[in-house]
């Protein structure tokens with residue numbers, strides 16, 4: 001799958017859209033967790049249905065927000081780069097763990113999903129507190 005990036009979308013609009021996507025992802029992640037007790041197949045399916053949207057979202061953040069931060073504020077980039085590196089775990093989970101989740105025992109599957117959802121929700125918050133305000137300041 002390829003991810004076409006729209007480099008013409010203004011950064012402020014893009015950040016507004018990314019925050020909206022965070023809220024959508026969070027709703028779906030919470031829905032997945034709420035199904036863990038009684039319907040693990042649907043819980044996994046929710047994550048599978050989100051997976052390409054989450055990867056596209058991350059690719060866009062790296063292509064556009066990391067770029068503007070490195071170009072215009074390299075000296076204050078450290079924390080934002082650290083937050084962006086959390087994409088490694090997210091993408092690794094989606095590409096390698098998620099397709100194998102159904103093979104796990106119920107309890108392990110439960111723990112893996114809880115861990116992923118918690119990490120991703122924390123990641124969204126960190127972006128909204130660190131990366132987005134910096135990129136927005138540099139773009140406006």
Ligand SMILES: [Fe+2]
Pocket residue numbers: 057058061084087123127
């Ligand atoms: Fe991200």
Ligand SMILES: [Fe+2]
Pocket residue numbers: 018022057061124127
């Ligand atoms: Fe994000």
